[in-house]
Amino acid sequence: MHFRTRAIHVGNERDPQTGAVVPPIHLATTYVQPGAGDWGEYDYSRSGNPTRKAFERTLASLEGGVGALAFASGMAATHCATMLLNAGDHLVAGADIYGGTYRLLHKIVNRAGVEVSLADSSNPEKLKAAMRPNTRMLWIESPGNPLMSITDIAACAEIARRRGVLLAVDSTFATPVLTRPLELGADIVMHSVTKYLAGHSDALGGALVVRDQKLLDQLYFVQNATGGVLGPFEAFLASRGLKTLELRIREQCRTAQRLAEFLLNDPRVSRVLYPGLKNHPGHDIAARQMDGAFGAMLTFEVAGDFAKAKRVAEATRLFQLAVSLGAVESLIEQPASMSHASYDPAARAAHGITDALIRLSVGLEAHEDLRDDLNQALDA
Ligand SMILES: Cc1ncc(COP(=O)(O)O)c(C=O)c1O
Numbered sequence: 001m002h003f004r005t006r007a008i009h010v011g012n013e014r015d016p017q018t019g020a021v022v023p024p025i026h027l028a029t030t031y032v033q034p035g036a037g038d039w040g041e042y043d044y045s046r047s048g049n050p051t052r053k054a055f056e057r058t059l060a061s062l063e064g065g066v067g068a069l070a071f072a073s074g075m076a077a078t079h080c081a082t083m084l085l086n087a088g089d090h091l092v093a094g095a096d097i098y099g100g101t102y103r104l105l106h107k108i109v110n111r112a113g114v115e116v117s118l119a120d121s122s123n124p125e126k127l128k129a130a131m132r133p134n135t136r137m138l139w140i141e142s143p144g145n146p147l148m149s150i151t152d153i154a155a156c157a158e159i160a161r162r163r164g165v166l167l168a169v170d171s172t173f174a175t176p177v178l179t180r181p182l183e184l185g186a187d188i189v190m191h192s193v194t195k196y197l198a199g200h201s202d203a204l205g206g207a208l209v210v211r212d213q214k215l216l217d218q219l220y221f222v223q224n225a226t227g228g229v230l231g232p233f234e235a236f237l238a239s240r241g242l243k244t245l246e247l248r249i250r251e252q253c254r255t256a257q258r259l260a261e262f263l264l265n266d267p268r269v270s271r272v273l274y275p276g277l278k279n280h281p282g283h284d285i286a287a288r289q290m291d292g293a294f295g296a297m298l299t300f301e302v303a304g305d306f307a308k309a310k311r312v313a314e315a316t317r318l319f320q321l322a323v324s325l326g327a328v329e330s331l332i333e334q335p336a337s338m339s340h341a342s343y344d345p346a347a348r349a350a351h352g353i354t355d356a357l358i359r360l361s362v363g364l365e366a367h368e369d370l371r372d373d374l375n376q377a378l379d380a
Contacts, residue, residue: 008243011061030044049235069209073228074170121144184289193230199241255364257276269378
């Protein structure tokens with residue numbers, strides 16, 4: 001079956017008891033056992049829940065994995081993956097990663113004795129150079145956040161494979177519509193389900209998908225032991241979101257491409273970072289790695305300073321001033337004061353996250369309305 005068909009049918013089989021075409025939301029936290037010490041398919045909702053399982057099955061199919069695990073948030077999913085590491089292990093992460101991942105790695109994961117380094121993953125040689133004898137995991141994002149850097153996932157997978165290291169990819173921006181990292185050799189795909197997968201700014205969630213059953217079992221053990229699971233209401237909303245994922249992504253990407261081209265020639269804008277533009281350094285890799293479109297996130301730098309960027313971000317009417325991304329409504333934010341405020345200012349500057357940057361999450365509104373909104377805001 002094609003992607004779009006699987007998004008609708010896998011995991012969403014009709015309810016055998018009632019014939020309902022939408023599976024019910026299972027709220028029970030505990031399940032009657034066939035006998036003492038005799039476990040049925042489900043026993044307790046932290047360990048397994050049919051509504052969560054339905055979402056996991058759909059997502060695993062879309063990513064081409066053996067299975068998926070759904071979490072209460074993207075950060076819970078990321079944390080679970082890092083808990084595969086032991087004290088004394090080393091992790092190398094790409095430099096262009098979500099601010100919350102940076103904070104988790106540098107303020108929580110390091111306290112468990114795991115060493116963390118950052119490297120520019122858009123150049124896999126730099127990632128390789130940052131590896132040490134005790135490196136056990138590479139963590140990358142593509143497109144990166146907020147600079148839209150493109151990392152060659154297949155090249156990183158080859159490096160990871162040669163060194164016997166796990167490659168984890170935060171694929172939140174790309175979604176399985178555009179990139180399927182497991183097919184490119186990655187071991188773990190992570191999603192903030194909160195974003196495109198659920199897609200409507202009304203459900204928080206996260207997920208890990210893997211292609212190896214043993215790895216799935218290890219991650220499941222950590223998830224069950226630590227407990228950050230996705231609740232059934234959110235699992236239902238996430239499953240509903242997946243059904244329209246491909247249509248939303250394709251349309252949002254079309255609008256993002258148009259807005260990037262509009263901003264590119266505007267003298268009020270000094271830089272546009274969008275992989276769909278030919279001048280983007282990662283354009284060729286993105287054209288190979290992303291399926292026919294370049295994502296619906298785009299970053300630009302206003303010709304001006306922090307105050308100018310702040311004024312522009314505050315002046316839009318349709319683009320809502322808010323963190324997060326990936327939903328039907330368009331959002332605007334200033335990374336230096338919002339999504340990446342948890343970086344040390346020096347680290348932010350070192351990674352090129354300047355004060356004049358603005359990040360857009362392009363939604364499903366008419367592209368003309370979004371263009372007009374940006375146009376008036378740039379005069380602020
Ligand atoms: C790329 C990326 N990864 C991970 C996360 C964390 O996900 P959550 O907010 O669902 O915990 C986010 C959230 O903004 C994100 O943008």
